[in-house]
């Protein structure tokens with residue numbers, strides 16, 4: 001299990017991550033979402049042992065990560081800009097990782113190089129951004145990591161390659177319980193692949209939940225009343241957003257569905273619809289709730 005306990009990390013005068021708590025179960029695919037500069041990359045680098053925290057604990061199966069090569073060998077981190085040694089081909093990089101990772105799988109490496117159509121003898125720096133990212137995935141998956149840490153993983157990949165890579169990741173999760181931590185702004189992709197989601201804002205974890213629970217805990221409601229919305233309609237409810245659309249009141253409410261239905265129906269609405277929300281909508285309304293709203297930017 002991956003655990004962050006009260007983890008803080010500061011850069012000069014900037015608190016990048018503040019008292020973050022986070023747990024990721026083995027075999028889970030965890031989507032780390034957040035506004036720009038929220039601290040996502042910092043968290044991934046703390047988990048990968050690239051940074052050390054100022055306070056708190058980052059552990060994998062109760063072992064500290066930083067300066068612990070045995071633990072670091074169990075994970076592979078693909079940063080937002082994959083790094084290769086200058087003048088190296090994918091074969092050279094493969095040899096480098098073969099020496100580092102005990103579980104390196106040569107057969108899989110050769111198979112993936114062919115499957116992704118990467119020339120094993122071409123220098124990696126000559127490849128496009130998307131092909132370099134493909135090379136990073138080939139290398140990462142050939143190390144057979146227990147934990148795969150991905151920073152904006154699908155950026156620059158075409159839809160066919162995305163689908164292939166997602167299938168490979170899901171296969172590794174299903175077959176050998178690989179754990180995946182993904183930071184992404186592509187919420188559709190996260191919704192597609194992740195089972196757990198954390199939303200980070202200004203260095204703090206706003207929400208950490210199973211994706212299904214998050215979705216079943218946030219509701220879009222359309223309401224209309226004979227003589228306008230009565231006083232106290234929202235009493236006892238956590239309303240993230242509300243707006244009038246003609247005579248219909250649209251609101252986003254967090255909480256238990258049955259409880260919301262019971263509370264609202266007391267006021268006898270003439271229209272009452274409860275609609276599902278996408279992860280993207282949930283993200284936008286949760287951000288609005290902490291003052292990070294699209295309307296502020298448009299004013």
Ligand SMILES: Nc1ncnc2c1ncn2[C@@H]1O[C@H](COP(=O)(O)OP(=O)(O)OP(=O)(O)O)[C@@H](O)[C@H]1O
Pocket residue numbers: 011012014015016034035036037038039040041042043
């Ligand atoms: N090496 C560094 N030196 C100084 N400040 C840093 C450094 N790395 C990150 N920061 C600051 O820490 C904060 C969090 O940055 P981080 O890159 O973790 O955010 P992020 O959530 O990944 O952002 P984005 O979605 O924009 O990529 C930002 O304010 C950033 O400017």
